[in-house]
Amino acid sequence: MSVDTAPTDTASAGTAPVLEATDLSAGYRRVPCVRNVSLDVRPGEIVVILGPNGAGKTTTLLTLSGALPSLGGEIRWRGEPTDRALHHRVRDGLGVVPEERSVISQLSVRDNLRIGPGPVERALELFPELRPLLRRRAGLLSGGEQQMLSTARALAAEPAVLLADELSLGLAPKIVTRLMDALRAAADRGAGVLLVEQHARQALGVADRAYILRRGSVVWAGTAAEARRDLRQIEGAYFGQDTGA
Incomplete structure (x- = not known):
């Protein structure tokens, strides 16, 4: 059931990756909890990283964004190696x-929208x-409204790649569907999206490709269609509680 590479059945198959990691290692205080991870994101597709708690999903995303320094391997942005900090990558088109x-x-x-990089x-x-809520303090919004605000601010800049971490956490299914649909629409307009999620079924409903992390390593990669077809087997094999970071 393991797949060495991540084939895609989307129109982006012939395009070069915008964001790519090769043999990436990452962690905290120079102790790696993510090891030898290779993945890529191409224009016009949603790629989802799945896995149990502690698999290294958020650490991977933080390192790809520049919020954490890598401990090994290479990150390439638009085909060029990069070790730039988060704010530089945002200026270059990362959301x-x-x-x-x-x-x-x-x-x-x-x-809150005004301080974002895109037009209100x-x-x-x-x-x-969000329009009826413009005068309301953001701290008074519901969790779903706050997540829509964060997502709207990031997408308004029309990023080349959007990194999104656990959008669905603690939210009602209706709000999660709304957010996932917005990510799908952004990809259909040409953005690459890398989404970290625990809720596999909902994420795979909008994704093109998937990677599964367990204990800091990629243990499965393939198309979202393959993952949906074999999801019960995949969950049984890979989604037990993990002990990594």
Whole structure:
């Protein structure tokens, strides 16, 4: 059931990766908890990283974003090796929606959108649900509204690649569907999306390809269609509780 490479059945198959990691190692205090991870994201596709708690999914995403330094291997952005910090990568076209909702609670929804890299009106076109809330303090929003705000702000800049970590965490299914649909629409407009998720079924419903991490290593890679078809076997084999970071 293991796959050495990650084939894709999407229109992006013939395009070069925008973001690519080769034999990436990452961790904290120079102790690796992610080892020899290779993956890529191409324009117009959603790639999902799945795995149990502690598999190294968030560590991988933080390292790809530049928030954590890599401990080995190589990250390539638009075909060129990079070790630039997060803020430089954002200027170069990387979008990030972190696991902890990145809203400034004392500012209004409008001001939270203003500090983003994209136009406020574009964010409201993507998430019109935010328009009636523009004057409300972000800290008074529901969890789902805060996640829509974070996602709208990132997508309004039309990033080349969006990294999104656990969008569905603690949210109602209706909100999760709304967020997943927004990611799918962004990919259909040409963005690459790398999504970390625990809820495999919902993520695979919008994804093109998938990687499964366990104990810091890729143990499965393939198309989302393959993962959906064999999901019960995959969950049984790989989704037990992990002990990594």
